[in-house]
Amino acid sequence: MRRAVALVAGLALAGSAQAAQKLGEAQAQRSPEQVYSAVCGYCHGKNVGPVIRGRGLPAEAVEYQVRHGQNAMPAFRPTEITPAELKALAAWIQTSAADPKEHGQ
Amino acid sequence: MTANMDRRSLLGAGVASAAAAGLGTGAKAKAVLAPGVRKADFKGAVAAMRKVVGDEWVFADPDAVAPWKKSYTPDPYGKHIPVGAVCPETAEQVQAIVKIANQFRQPIWPVSTGKNMGYGQTTTAMPGQMILDLKRMNRIISVDPELCTALVEPGVTYRQLKDYLVENNLPLWIDVPTVGPIASPVGNTLDRGVGYTPYGEHFMVQCGMEVVLADGEILRTGMGSTKNPSAWQAFKWGYGPYLDGLFTQSNFGVVTKMGMWLMPAPPVYKPFVIRHRKMEDVARIVEAMRPLRIANIVPNVVLMMGGAYQLAMFKRRGEVWDGAGPITDEAVSKAATANNLGMWNTYIALYGTEGMIAESEKIIRAAFAAIDGEVLTEAEMKDNPWFHHHATLMQGGLNLDEIGLARWRGNGGGLAWFAPVAPAKGSETQGQVALAKQILGKHGFDYTAAFAIGSRELHHIIALLYDKSDPAEEKRADDCYRELVTGFGERGWASYRTGVHAMDLVAEQFGTVNRAFNAKLKDALDPNHILAPGKSGIA
Numbered sequence: 013m014r015r016a017v018a019l020v021a022g023l024a025l026a027g028s029a030q031a032a033q034k035l036g037e038a039q040a041q042r043s044p045e046q047v048y049s050a051v052c053g054y055c056h057g058k059n060v061g062p063v064i065r066g067r068g069l070p071a072e073a074v075e076y077q078v079r080h081g082q083n084a085m086p087a088f089r090p091t092e093i094t095p096a097e098l099k100a101l102a103a104w105i106q107t108s109a110a111d112p113k114e115h116g117q
Numbered sequence: 118m119t120a121n122m123d124r125r126s127l128l129g130a131g132v133a134s135a136a137a138a139g140l141g142t143g144a145k146a147k148a149v150l151a152p153g154v155r156k157a158d159f160k161g162a163v164a165a166m167r168k169v170v171g172d173e174w175v176f177a178d179p180d181a182v183a184p185w186k187k188s189y190t191p192d193p194y195g196k197h198i199p200v201g202a203v204c205p206e207t208a209e210q211v212q213a214i215v216k217i218a219n220q221f222r223q224p225i226w227p228v229s230t231g232k233n234m235g236y237g238q239t240t241t242a243m244p245g246q247m248i249l250d251l252k253r254m255n256r257i258i259s260v261d262p263e264l265c266t267a268l269v270e271p272g273v274t275y276r277q278l279k280d281y282l283v284e285n286n287l288p289l290w291i292d293v294p295t296v297g298p299i300a301s302p303v304g305n306t307l308d309r310g311v312g313y314t315p316y317g318e319h320f321m322v323q324c325g326m327e328v329v330l331a332d333g334e335i336l337r338t339g340m341g342s343t344k345n346p347s348a349w350q351a352f353k354w355g356y357g358p359y360l361d362g363l364f365t366q367s368n369f370g371v372v373t374k375m376g377m378w379l380m381p382a383p384p385v386y387k388p389f390v391i392r393h394r395k396m397e398d399v400a401r402i403v404e405a406m407r408p409l410r411i412a413n414i415v416p417n418v419v420l421m422m423g424g425a426y427q428l429a430m431f432k433r434r435g436e437v438w439d440g441a442g443p444i445t446d447e448a449v450s451k452a453a454t455a456n457n458l459g460m461w462n463t464y465i466a467l468y469g470t471e472g473m474i475a476e477s478e479k480i481i482r483a484a485f486a487a488i489d490g491e492v493l494t495e496a497e498m499k500d501n502p503w504f505h506h507h508a509t510l511m512q513g514g515l516n517l518d519e520i521g522l523a524r525w526r527g528n529g530g531g532l533a534w535f536a537p538v539a540p541a542k543g544s545e546t547q548g549q550v551a552l553a554k555q556i557l558g559k560h561g562f563d564y565t566a567a568f569a570i571g572s573r574e575l576h577h578i579i580a581l582l583y584d585k586s587d588p589a590e591e592k593r594a595d596d597c598y599r600e601l602v603t604g605f606g607e608r609g610w611a612s613y614r615t616g617v618h619a620m621d622l623v624a625e626q627f628g629t630v631n632r633a634f635n636a637k638l639k640d641a642l643d644p645n646h647i648l649a650p651g652k653s654g655i656a
Contacts, residue, residue, distance in 0.1 A: 032284045033277060038206065039255050050276050054298050054517035059431055059502070061520075079184045080142035083586065084523040084530030086234060087142070087187035091174075091204045091252035091272070092299070 044104030047097050051088065052105075057114025061085060066110025071102035078102070143186030143240075148179065148198040151224050151245025151650075159200065162221035162247070166203045169213045174204040174253070185231070185239040185248045189523055189532040190616040191595035193588065197240040197617050199226065201247040206254055208373040212333045214249060215371065218647040219331070225249040226649045227371045229271035229304030234296055234520065235532040235580070236308065237617035242651025249371065258374060259350075262287050265379045266324065266350035271303040271372060276515055278302060282379075289379040290513040292316040298515045303375045307365050308614060311571065313510040315468060316380045317418030318571050320365060325349040325376035328364055331643035336360075336370065350376035366614065367635075368649035369642045380513070383468035388508035389481070390498060392459035392491040396446050399461055399550065399568060400543035401488040403575060406463070407541045409484060410570050414477050415465045417511055421568040422462045424453035426580060427503050429525040429565045430518055443554070444563045457501050463490070464507040522580050525565070529586030531594055533618065535579040535601045537610035541570050549577050549610060556604050557581070560597035576613060602626065617651070624654020 033039050042050070055061035061084075064074070075098055081087030093101065150159055163177045176182050177200075185199045192198070203225070205211050218225045226246040231239035239248050255272035260281065269278065275297040282289050291297075292312035294305050306319040316322045325339040339355040340348040353361070364370050393402060402421055409415040425444060428437055437452040438444040450460055465481070467474040482492050498504035506518045523530045539545040546568065554564045562581060569576040579601070583594035595618065602612065602619055606626040615623040624632055635655045639646065650656050 033257060033281055035260070036256055036258060038253065038272075039277060050274075050280075051299060054515070055520055058516070058518070059521070060518060080144050081184075081187040081530075082142055083528040084520070086189075086232065086238065086299075086520075087184040089184040089202075089231065089239070089250065089252065091250050092230065 041094065042097055044097075044101040047093055047101050048104070051093065052101075055085075057111060057116055059116050061116060063110070063114050063116045064105055065108045065114065069106055071099075071106040074102035074105050075099070142183065143188065143198070144180070144183045146186045146192075146195055146198045148182065148186075148200040149244050150200060151222075151243070154222055154224075154245055158221040159223060162217055162223035163201060165217040165220070166214055166247075169210050169217070170203060170205050174206075175201070176203075177201040177247075185250070188238045188240040188617075189235050189530055189585065190237050190240070190618045191531065191533060191583070191585070191591050191598065192240065192618060193592040193595050196244055197237065197242065198244065199239065199241055199248045200245050202239075202250050203247055204250040204253050208254075208327065208329060208335065211249070211251075211254075211329045211371055211373055212335070215329055215331060215647070216333045218247075219333075219645050222645055222647065223247060224647050224650050226652075227251060227271075229301035229307070230274055230299060231304075232296055232300045233304065233308060233310075233616075234523070235534040235616065236614070240617050242617040242620045242649070242654075243656070246649070251371075251373070254373065257281050260285075260287065260289075260379075261350065262289065264351055265289055265381055266376060267379055268325070268350055268374055268376045269302055270374055271301055273303070274299055274301055279513075279515060288382040290314060290316075290382050291379065292319065292322070292513050293510065293515060295510065295519040296517060297513075298517055302377055303372060306375060306377065307372055309365050310614070311418055311569070311576075312513070313418050313420060313464070313507070314380060314466075314513050315416040316378065316513075319377075320362075322378040323361065323375060324351065324353045324378055326361055326364060326372050327374035328370035328372050330370045331645070331648050335373075338364075339376075350378075363638070366653045368652040368655055369638060371648065384470055385474055386466060386468055386512050387474050387478070387494065388464070388466040388504070388511050390493050390504055390507065391463040391465070391485050392493060393461040393463070393489070394450070394459050396460050396550070397547065398488070398490075399546045402461060402463055402490070402543075403541055403546055403568065403570070404543040405484045405488050405490075406570055407573070409481065410541070410572055414480055416468060417466050419570040420464045420507065421570075422464065422503075422507075423564070423566045424449040424458055424460045424462070425563055426522075426565045426567050427458050427462055428452050428456070429563075429580065429582060430506070430521045431502055432525075434525050434563070442561065443558045456503070457498070458503060459491075462503065462507075464511060466508075466511040522565070522582055525582045526563075527584030527586065527590075529584035529590075531581075531583035531585035531591065533581040533583075533594065533598050533616055534614075535581055535598060535605075536612050536614055537577050537605045538613045539575045539577065539610050541573055541575040545575055545610075548608065549605070552604060552608065553577070553579055553601070556600050557597060560593045560600075562594070562597055577610070620651060621654045
């Protein structure tokens with residue numbers, strides 16, 4: 013029973029893409045899942061950018077691409093995705109499993 | 118080599134070496150200092166700014182500035198590259214930075230979230246500027262659920278605001294431009310951008326600003342400068358000359374807070390697409406739509422999406438056209454039909470109660486049946502990705518589907534919006550389509566375009582799509598854009614907005630008296646010309 017409750021709570025958290033931002037406070041550091049949902053996932057896996065999860069892309073290359081915006085991708089500045097957020101995001105993308113709901117060319 | 122490298126191979130084993138070479142990025146672009154600014158001035162400004170925001174939030178060496186150099190707009194001569202970036206987190210820090218900029222005569226170019234894709238992103242109209250990057254200032258100051266208003270800082274994205282409303286169960290909608298998730302309500306409104314709900318004309322639903330002036334003073338517009346202001350977000354005009362317009366598409370101050378009105382979520386929302394099969398139908402569509410918009414029977418900003426623009430969102434050019442020269446109407450029509458699209462796809466929506474919507478729908482169906490339009494809803498379009506995209510936009514929903522445009526033509530990510538304005542009359546359409554096709558065709562580019570009706574005006578929204586990784590094509594795109602501006606300008610169709618690459622040329626279309634007036638304001642408000650010189654053609 014306790015296990016079931018924990019699971020439901022976990023799902024609810026995963027479903028809420030952004031930790032609640034309080035009035036008058038700047039956005040707090042986001043998890044890789046939150047950054048992916050709020051930024052990357054609008055193009056990658058949505059037929060705009062290529063699928064990047066589940067491909068073992070090297071974290072270092074991900075960091076470079078985010079900051080430089082290779083080809084048709086825009087660049088994302090440290091003010092948009094903080095250095096700490098990017099480090100965690102790149103590591104997460106490298107090891108993340110493919111999401112069967114995603115598609116792209 | 119660069120032009121032919123495909124996206125998958127870039128993402129595969131070769132990614133690290135491609136990255137190291139800076140392929141397809143702005144990393145190699147060389148910045149120069151602004152006229153009259155010596156190296157010692159720049160160094161002095163950088164050192165002083167570091168004391169204000171901390172070492173880690175000033176970027177001045179060429180590699181560190183790379184993320185601010187990326188842009189979709191053409192810059193074949195390297196005139197739009199920033200020389201640095203400074204990233205404050207408070208209005209007080211902005212005041213201090215403005216004073217430093219004056220002291221060292223170092224120009225600064227404010228950006229909110231820097232995601233006005235196809236208008237310049239975080240590049241500048243004139244060289245040698247430091248980007249004043251306001252993204253860290255991303256506080257939602259207040260939301261009033263009774264008045265349906267919000268007060269936000271420039272770095273707040275539409276996504277942040279939407280998340281706040283959803284998480285707090287506030288039944289309020291936002292209105293987004295096509296790059297909503299990563300763009301900013303402040304930045305978009307200040308550039309007089311639009312969205313696609315009934316609140317689509319963003320400057321109309323803006324209310325009150327806080328502005329850091331070039332002398333470091335803070336101005337609050339409208340009711341915001343009264344004692345204990347109570348109506349800052351409720352009443353736009355304040356007393357005396359209305360000032361807010363001076364801070365849109367201009368360089369007279371740095372907006373650090375902006376009030377905005379939010380639409381109460383309607384009980385029922387119903388999106389429609391009206392499909393027409395022939396290119397020349399656009400004149401009839403505009404004639405049918407104008408009275409419906411003016412009478413507000415169609416309440417939202419209307420998009421009439423051309424077939425080629427729609428295809429370019431989700432398809433690669435090679436999938437639908439392999440002939441020489443620009444894609445033909447026949448090829449567009451064939452691919453559009455195969456994807457359940459027309460040559461013109463007009464997206465509108467109704468908001469209200471079932472009864473209100475049913476009444477309006479009757480009128481709209483009759484108006485478009487008379488001009489052979491197929492009026493379609495979710496029942497017929499089902500999961501059509503284009504319908505889904507526009508149905509999302511027209512309820513202030515978030516997606517980035519239109520970024521797909523940037524890789525229609527090769528991988529290089531070239532996009533420049535050309536957006537001339539005309540009156541909303543059918544007679545204004547055919548000549549524009551012919552002229553656009555002629556100029557684009559001369560330079561080898563496709564006519565990927567839409568029309569939009571806000572109220573009484575017709576925006577022609579032309580996506581100039583090119584491969585930026587090919588220097589010759591980037592140069593052609595730049596030439597083409599300039600010819601579009603002057604060619605349309607001669608016919609009385611001038612732009613409502615443009616990218617950093619063409620601000621001066623577009624300003625020329627509005628005449629010498631207009632330019633001289635703006636120049637006088639600039640001299641009075643910013644005598645050292647340290648705020649975004651070149652913005653909207655104001656040096």
